[in-house]
Amino acid sequence: EAGVAQSPRYKIIEKRQSVAFWCNPISGHATLYWYQQILGQGPKLLIQFQNNGVVDDSQLPKDRFSAERLKGVDSTLKIQPAKLEDSAVYLCASSLDQVGKVYFGPGTRLTVL
Amino acid sequence: GESVGLHLPTLSVQEGDNSIINCAYSNSASDYFIWYKQESGKGPQFIIDIRSNMDKRQGQRVTVLLNKTVKHLSLQIAATQPGDSAVYFCAENTGSSNTGKLIFGQGTTLQVKP
Numbered sequence: 169e170a171g172v173a174q175s176p177r178y179k180i181i182e183k184r185q186s187v188a189f190w191c192n193p194i195s196g197h198a199t200l201y202w203y204q205q206i207l208g209q210g211p212k213l214l215i216q217f218q219n220n221g222v223v224d225d226s227q228l229p230k231d232r233f234s235a236e237r238l239k240g241v242d243s244t245l246k247i248q249p250a251k252l253e254d255s256a257v258y259l260c261a262s263s264l265d266q267v268g269k270v271y272f273g274p275g276t277r278l279t280v281l
Numbered sequence: 282g283e284s285v286g287l288h289l290p291t292l293s294v295q296e297g298d299n300s301i302i303n304c305a306y307s308n309s310a311s312d313y314f315i316w317y318k319q320e321s322g323k324g325p326q327f328i329i330d331i332r333s334n335m336d337k338r339q340g341q342r343v344t345v346l347l348n349k350t351v352k353h354l355s356l357q358i359a360a361t362q363p364g365d366s367a368v369y370f371c372a373e374n375t376g377s378s379n380t381g382k383l384i385f386g387q388g389t390t391l392q393v394k395p
Contacts, residue, residue: 172324208387208388209387209388210370210372210385210386210387210388211325211370211385212385213382213383213384216382224382259324259325261324267313269315269327269330270315270327270372270383271327272317272324272325272326272327273324274322274323274324275323275324
């Protein structure tokens with residue numbers, strides 16, 4: 169079974185620039201999550217989708233972060249404009265449903281200079 | 282507020298010994314817990330889970346214990362191997378029973394000495 173795919177794996181940008189991350193969940197998984205993991209900390213949920221609808225985006229800094237899952241499969245997370253404190257690993261995860269096991273992708277390491 | 286914490290930031294064990302990683306949670310309403318292993322440069326990898334209607338669950342070389350009275354979770358790894366070296370996170374489902382929202386602790390680094 170193929171896992172959660174993410175790209176790019178690494179990204180370096182300057183502050184105030186924009187960046188986008190892409191995620192392809194495990195086939196058939198209805199629930200998709202974006203997590204932010206700052207170095208030395210556990211992952212923190214940014215947004216959760218159920219199919220193409222948002223279930224929870226209470227921790228998403230909506231003034232600069234946006235995410236979409238238009239067709240209920242792939243998802244993109246965008247940051248515009250980026251700040252230094254956005255440097256982190258952005259993890260995409262998926263699960264069959266909202267109460268099942270959550271599987272993570274390899275993450276995108278973002279460095280904001 | 283909701284939080285999940287681990288008692289020790291780093292645990293060092295000898296190869297072949299058993300490892301015990303502890304986790305304390307604060308939300309007594311949480312009903313689902315997962316242990317993840319994260320190696321450097323990789324995403325968290327599912328190890329084992331347990332629901333609140335159980336107090337013990339075993340997998341291959343791993344056992345999770347849940348003590349709801351004191352809100353404590355532990356991961357036991359038998360015959361620890363060098364490949365077990367990683368950061369271990371416990372995660373707590375703090376949403377309603379259907380939201381699947383996981384809150385992670387800070388993590389414990391397991392170092393296995395050969």
